[in-house]
Amino acid sequence: MTEYVSKKNNITKKDFTKIFWLSFLMQANFTYMKMQGVGFCIAIQHVLRKIWTDDADYQKALQRHLAPFNMTVAPAPLIMGISIAMEEQAKEEENYDFEAINAVKVALMGPLSGVGDAFFWGIFKLLASGLALGFAQQGNPIAPLVLLAVFNIPNFLTRWYSLKIGYARGQEFLGELETSGKLQLITYCAGILGMVSAGCMIALWCGVSCPLQFEVNGETFVIQETLDSIFPKLLPLVCVLCGYSLIKKGWSSGKITLVLALIGFVLGVLRIVG
Amino acid sequence: MSFIQMVLLAAACAFCRMEGGWFGECKFRQPICTSFFVGLILGNIPEALKIGAQFEMIWMGTAGIGPVAHLDVTTGGFLGTVVALVSGKGFEAAMLFALPASMIMQFAESLWNTAFGYFDVKIDNDVANGVYNKVFSTFMVAAVLRVLVEFAVVLAWLLAAGAFSEAMSVEFPAWLENGLGGAGQLLNSYGFAMLLSIMMDTELIPFFMIGYTLAAFAGTAYNMIGIGAIGLALAWIYYIIANKFGGKQAVAAVADEWED
Numbered sequence: 001m002t003e004y005v006s007k008k009n010n011i012t013k014k015d016f017t018k019i020f021w022l023s024f025l026m027q028a029n030f031t032y033m034k035m036q037g038v039g040f041c042i043a044i045q046h047v048l049r050k051i052w053t054d055d056a057d058y059q060k061a062l063q064r065h066l067a068p069f070n071m072t073v074a075p076a077p078l079i080m081g082i083s084i085a086m087e088e089q090a091k092e093e094e095n096y097d098f099e100a101i102n103a104v105k106v107a108l109m110g111p112l113s114g115v116g117d118a119f120f121w122g123i124f125k126l127l128a129s130g131l132a133l134g135f136a137q138q139g140n141p142i143a144p145l146v147l148l149a150v151f152n153i154p155n156f157l158t159r160w161y162s163l164k165i166g167y168a169r170g171q172e173f174l175g176e177l178e179t180s181g182k183l184q185l186i187t188y189c190a191g192i193l194g195m196v197s198a199g200c201m202i203a204l205w206c207g208v209s210c211p212l213q214f215e216v217n218g219e220t221f222v223i224q225e226t227l228d229s230i231f232p233k234l235l236p237l238v239c240v241l242c243g244y245s246l247i248k249k250g251w252s253s254g255k256i257t258l259v260l261a262l263i264g265f266v267l268g269v270l271r272i273v274g
Numbered sequence: 275m276s277f278i279q280m281v282l283l284a285a286a287c288a289f290c291r292m293e294g295g296w297f298g299e300c301k302f303r304q305p306i307c308t309s310f311f312v313g314l315i316l317g318n319i320p321e322a323l324k325i326g327a328q329f330e331m332i333w334m335g336t337a338g339i340g341p342v343a344h345l346d347v348t349t350g351g352f353l354g355t356v357v358a359l360v361s362g363k364g365f366e367a368a369m370l371f372a373l374p375a376s377m378i379m380q381f382a383e384s385l386w387n388t389a390f391g392y393f394d395v396k397i398d399n400d401v402a403n404g405v406y407n408k409v410f411s412t413f414m415v416a417a418v419l420r421v422l423v424e425f426a427v428v429l430a431w432l433l434a435a436g437a438f439s440e441a442m443s444v445e446f447p448a449w450l451e452n453g454l455g456g457a458g459q460l461l462n463s464y465g466f467a468m469l470l471s472i473m474m475d476t477e478l479i480p481f482f483m484i485g486y487t488l489a490a491f492a493g494t495a496y497n498m499i500g501i502g503a504i505g506l507a508l509a510w511i512y513y514i515i516a517n518k519f520g521g522k523q524a525v526a527a528v529a530d531e532w533e534d
Binding site: 023024025026027028029030031032033034037038039041042045049055058059062063066073074117118120121122125126127128129130131132133134135136137138139140141143144147148151152155159185186188189190191192193194195196197198199200201202203204205206207208209231232233236237239240241242243244246247248253254256257260261262263264265266267268269271272273274 | 294295296297298299300301302304306307309310313319320321323324326327330331334337345373377384387388390391393394395397398401402404406409410413414416417420449452453454455456457458459460461462463464466467468469470471472473474475478479481482483484485486487488489490491493497498499501502504505506508509510512513516517
């Protein structure tokens with residue numbers, strides 16, 4: 001028995017499962033021309049064919065969805081779901097404004113990437129790396145599994161449910177989230193969790209220390225011990241903030257890497273850092 | 275490295291690079307994962323993972339946000355781990371090779387992002403001429419080609435890495451060891467600075483302070499999970515309060531930072 005998502009256009013649950021899997025391929029040929037545009041189109045192409053049985057209509061639909069597209073990949077199926085819902089609506093209604101479909105896509109890319117980046121780069125990737133790091137430092141082969149599992153459980157769930165939600169009630173859902181300010185609020189709250197984790201990780205794992213020591217009246221005076229008694233892990237914080245200010249100054253990452261490597265090398269030779 | 279090992283390594287590296295395109299950014303790219311493959315092929319998983327952990331830290335903040343090419347931590351970390359294992363010199367030697375490699379590969383990526391636009395044009399033309407069934411196949415041809423290019427380039431890099439490792443396997447003088455150690459520490463902190471730069475907002479500083487101070491003073495009494503739970507609680511509290519009293523204006527400006 002076939003389960004239908006949309007009976008009138010003969011769209012089955014299987015079609016949606018196919019979109020889900022194809023959505024992983026979205027960046028397989030990422031280019032500066034269309035970015036993820038073609039990847040987006042191939043994921044929903046089979047459904048577009050079902051909606052637009054007439055060749056001329058189908059051609060226009062393909063051209064619509066071949067437009068340049070770029071966003072955080074995990075929640076992208078939400079926009080795929082919305083696009084399909086809109087294409088179906090376009091078929092039903094006469095005088096439908098086709099421009100609206102791409103307008104909605106473009107309008108949603110920004111805010112959705114905002115939330116997506118906050119969660120996927122700011123939280124899930126951070127947690128995945130952080131939890132796996134302890135195992136990796138001990139040389140435990142479970143480390144990559146931990147990393148992949150922590151990141152990919154949310155990754156898979158987001159793709160599947162965002163596709164379903166996007167199709168069923170995507171536009172209202174997002175519209176409501178945005179006008180009520182909830183989307184920003186959720187992004188901000190993700191930022192809170194991300195920043196607490198970032199602070200914790202810097203203190204736990206950023207290893208900058210000072211090996212300098214002096215002999216004063218026969219007693220050894222170790223600088224690092226004094227620093228620790230004032231504020232443990234102060235040096236890592238200072239170094240991170242210096243790096244941060246260079247980034248904010250707009251230096252390129254290559255330049256910063258070179259400059260820091262040189263300064264670090266000199267300080268290391270002088271035994272001030274190491 | 276034997277020739278078979280080199281081919282296997284290049285294949286494994288190309289596989290890890292595919293994650294962004296073929297497997298929806300599932301994070302095979304992280305050095306902890308790439309180093310596992312290096313260890314598997316060169317027969318020393320624990321040592322490889324320890325090197326991978328250090329690369330993971332110096333690149334903690336690299337994020338693939340926005341449509342530009344990013345520091346290629348996949349190839350960089352992979353080659354670095356190879357150098358570390360083959361030369362037996364540890365992370366400092368690995369870094370010396372991996373940092374330039376990751377930057378050069380970032381540049382190469384932007385070249386390919388431009389060149390492979392050829393296939394986008396071809397697809398556009400096909401559709402305009404009524405050829406609809408070639409969109410997927412053309413896209414996949416491009417995708418497979420990219421993997422092959424990656425494979426070939428990594429193979430070339432491995433030859434260089436082999437020669438580099440041999441040159442590295444001499445005894446280092448103490449000052450050089452110290453210097454490389456210092457450079458490693460500062461670069462480690464730069465990784466975290468990048469992490470801050472993608473999330474930082476003035477209004478979020480207090481939360482950063484909470485996480486930092488807890489971990490700095492309590493040290494290993496707390497781990498990531500404990501502090502993560504506190505962070506979650508704080509975010510939750512903020513959400514409840516903002517929901518009750520309307521936090522829309524307060525947060526609207528902040529959210530813009532993320533959009534790109």
